[in-house]
Amino acid sequence: MTARIEALPRTRSGSLLLGAFGVLCALTLWQLAPTLGLVDGDNLPGAVPVLGELFSLAGTSAFWDAVASTLAGAGVGLAIAVVLGVWFGVLMGSSKVAWHALRPTVEFLRPVPGVALIPVAILLFGPSMKSDVLLVAFGCVWVMLVQTLYGVRAVDEVALQTARSYGLTRADRIRFVQLPSALPYIATGLRIASAIALIVAVTAELVAGNDGLGKSISLAQSVGQTEEMYALIVASGILGIVVHLLFGGLEKRFLHWHQSQRVGAER
Amino acid sequence: MSRMHLSRGRLGWLTLEVGATALIVALLWLYTDTNESYAVAPLGDVLDAFRATWLFEHVGSDVVPSLVRMTLGYGAAIVIGVVVGFGLGSSPVLAAIAAPVVSFLRSIPAAALLPPAIVLFGIGGGTKVAVIAFVCCWPIMLNTSDGVRELDSTMLATARVYGIRGIDRLRMVVLPAVAPRIFAGMRTSLSIAILLLVTSEMIASTNGIGYFVFQAQQQFAVDDMWAGVLLLGLLGFGLNLLFGVIERRVLRWNVRGDGSN
Numbered sequence: 001m002t003a004r005i006e007a008l009p010r011t012r013s014g015s016l017l018l019g020a021f022g023v024l025c026a027l028t029l030w031q032l033a034p035t036l037g038l039v040d041g042d043n044l045p046g047a048v049p050v051l052g053e054l055f056s057l058a059g060t061s062a063f064w065d066a067v068a069s070t071l072a073g074a075g076v077g078l079a080i081a082v083v084l085g086v087w088f089g090v091l092m093g094s095s096k097v098a099w100h101a102l103r104p105t106v107e108f109l110r111p112v113p114g115v116a117l118i119p120v121a122i123l124l125f126g127p128s129m130k131s132d133v134l135l136v137a138f139g140c141v142w143v144m145l146v147q148t149l150y151g152v153r154a155v156d157e158v159a160l161q162t163a164r165s166y167g168l169t170r171a172d173r174i175r176f177v178q179l180p181s182a183l184p185y186i187a188t189g190l191r192i193a194s195a196i197a198l199i200v201a202v203t204a205e206l207v208a209g210n211d212g213l214g215k216s217i218s219l220a221q222s223v224g225q226t227e228e229m230y231a232l233i234v235a236s237g238i239l240g241i242v243v244h245l246l247f248g249g250l251e252k253r254f255l256h257w258h259q260s261q262r263v264g265a266e267r
Numbered sequence: 268m269s270r271m272h273l274s275r276g277r278l279g280w281l282t283l284e285v286g287a288t289a290l291i292v293a294l295l296w297l298y299t300d301t302n303e304s305y306a307v308a309p310l311g312d313v314l315d316a317f318r319a320t321w322l323f324e325h326v327g328s329d330v331v332p333s334l335v336r337m338t339l340g341y342g343a344a345i346v347i348g349v350v351v352g353f354g355l356g357s358s359p360v361l362a363a364i365a366a367p368v369v370s371f372l373r374s375i376p377a378a379a380l381l382p383p384a385i386v387l388f389g390i391g392g393g394t395k396v397a398v399i400a401f402v403c404c405w406p407i408m409l410n411t412s413d414g415v416r417e418l419d420s421t422m423l424a425t426a427r428v429y430g431i432r433g434i435d436r437l438r439m440v441v442l443p444a445v446a447p448r449i450f451a452g453m454r455t456s457l458s459i460a461i462l463l464l465v466t467s468e469m470i471a472s473t474n475g476i477g478y479f480v481f482q483a484q485q486q487f488a489v490d491d492m493w494a495g496v497l498l499l500g501l502l503g504f505g506l507n508l509l510f511g512v513i514e515r516r517v518l519r520w521n522v523r524g525d526g527s528n
Contacts, residue, residue: 009359018363026368043386100280101287108500111507113461116499118469119484119492123306202376203462207469207481214379218470221382229386233379240374 045227054231063216066232067239070212073129074201077136078193085141085193086186089148090174093182106145114139114200118207127209132201139200140193147189151182187254191247198243202236213239308489313497316490321498325479330498333464333475336392340399341460347400348407348456349449355408356415356445373405377459378466390471399463406459407452414448415441450514457510461503476502 008014027047034041057063092099092106114135121131155178163177205214213236220229296310308316321330355362380398388394418441426432426440468477480495 005360009363015363015366018360019367022364022366022368025364039387044383096280097283100283104284104288105291108504111458111503112500113458113465113503115462115465115469116480116496116503118466119480120306120496123484123487123489123492124304199376199378199459199462203378203466206378206381207466214376217379217382221386226386229382233375233383236379237371237375240376241371244370244374 042226045230049227050230050234053227054234057228057231057235063232063235066211066213066216067235069129069210070132070198070201070205070214070236070239073132073204073210073212074136074194074197076129077133077201078140078197080133080137081140081144081193081197082186082190084137085144085189086148089145090152090179090182092145093149093152094170094174094178106142110142110146114196115203115207118204121204122208127211129210131208131210132204132212135204136197136200139196143193143196144186144189147185147192148182151185152178154185155181184251184254187247187251191244191251194243194247195240198236198240305487305489308493312490313493316494317497320479320491320494329474329476329479332392333468333477336395336467336475337399337460337464340396340463341403341456343396343400344403344456344460345407345449345453348404348452349411351404352408352411352449352452353415353445356412359416362412362416369405369409373402373409377402377463381463381467381470385471394471395464395467398467399460402463403456403460406455407449410448410452410455411445414445418444447518450518454510454514457506458503461499461506465499 008018031046031048033039034044034046088102088106092102117135117138118131121134125131125134159177159181160173163173168176201212202214202217204210205212206218207214209215209218213232217229217232217236220226220232292310299307299313300309300311355365377398380402384394384398388397422440422444426436431440464475465477465480468475469481472478476495476499480492480499483489483491483495
């Protein structure tokens with residue numbers, strides 16, 4: 001019996017079975033905690049009412065509007081970050097002068113927590129999607145820049161020399177040699193940045209009050225709609241998984257060699 | 268000759284680094300000085316506000332509470348993450364059972380957990396510590412468990428042959444092999460910890476750097492706000508620097524490092 005259980009994780013269906021068992025256990029625990037009075041049911045309702053609430057929320061347009069706002073803010077911010085990050089990454093990766101000129105500034109700005117700029121975004125844009133976009137772009141641009149930079153640096157020297165001796169211009173070398181070889185790195189950057197984008201967007205909505213899941217969560221909390229609050233949090237988690245799967249899949253498509261060979265492959 | 272050339276080259280690059288950075292700061296100074304927007308404060312005023320506020324009047328009242336919260340939450344996350352990670356890593360069955368639940372919990376955007384934490388535990392300092400610990404433990408847990416699972420079986424077999432077991436096995440064989448992965452997770456968690464610290468202080472606190480910055484914005488004290496943003500920037504920079512130093516010390520023997528930057 002134990003031997004059979006131990007064989008389960010080796011197959012895909014076995015893993016799924018075990019995973020489903022885990023989910024069932026977690027949901028049961030979640031339901032039992034308030035039912036048995038371990039926690040106050042008003043503060044932490046059980047799994048059944050929360051998932052029921054999520055089900056009915058999914059039928060309202062307000063819910064989908066909030067999801068759309070969050071995704072739009074995160075998406076536009078991410079797009080800006082990708083454009084800027086890739087551009088500066090290519091610049092700093094291919095020009096020694098640019099690398100040395102910008103390195104100290106980038107090294108300083110990179111670890112700056114993007115949420116520190118929330119008050120600035122509020123002052124500049126108030127509670128609007130622009131705040132989301134600004135904060136997401138700032139939060140994501142550094143990952144994209146650094147990944148692109150490493151990707152451009154990791155280009156096959158022989159390929160680059162060949163392109164040079166065939167008389168390709170600098171712009172063509174970037175376009176046909178350096179950028180394509182940096183793609184797997186950029187895809188890894190995208191996966192990491194997409195997670196950051198969602199976190200920052202929800203955080204900005206929560207604090208600054210622009211429309212989206214974050215605002216809906218804090219609204220639900222302030223009016224005491226506890227079930228709705230938890231349902232929205234579950235929804236945001238599901239959204240997180242969807243984004244992760246999407247960009248994780250994208251990364252796999254560009255995976256030329258083993259993941260662990262690349263910077264930032266850790267989770 | 269070539270060494271001379273090399274050092275001159277290096278000096279040239281250093282000059283470029285310092286010069287270009289000074290130029291960027293100068294341009295920023297000029298821009299903030301001439302910009303009329305109410306959201307922008309002249310860099311000189313910001314630095315004055317920074318000196319007045321953070322050297323060292325508000326250090327005890329705001330910086331210390333922030334750092335204490337962060338240290339406690341992050342520390343708890345490391346302990347939980349490493350311990351549970353070891354458990355999951357050494358049992359494929361447990362890992363498979365936990366996988367979907369863990370990946371769901373860590374996919375929840377960190378700050379979304381603040382409102383329920385406030386409902387459950389109130390707005391005291393413990394709430395922030397608990398949320399930081401809860402959110403930061405997942406990357407550490409996942410990386411630790413990956414590291415344990417990928418332990419080199421030849422190495423483990425060799426250790427067994429040499430009779431290394433128990434505490435010695437953990438201390439001399441397993442922990443050093445998993446340490447790079449643990450640090451990779453800790454690095455991811457560090458930025459999440461800072462994010463949560465700032466956010467939690469903005470929405471539910473009566474002190475702390477995040478609280479200060481947010482209050483300054485609410486009162487349109489733009490100089491103070493930017494001074495706080497600057498401090499948060501320096502904090503993020505400093506903590507990352509410190510982390511890098513510790514990581515290099517602990518992983519000194521590890522040539523490849525953890526592969527991250």
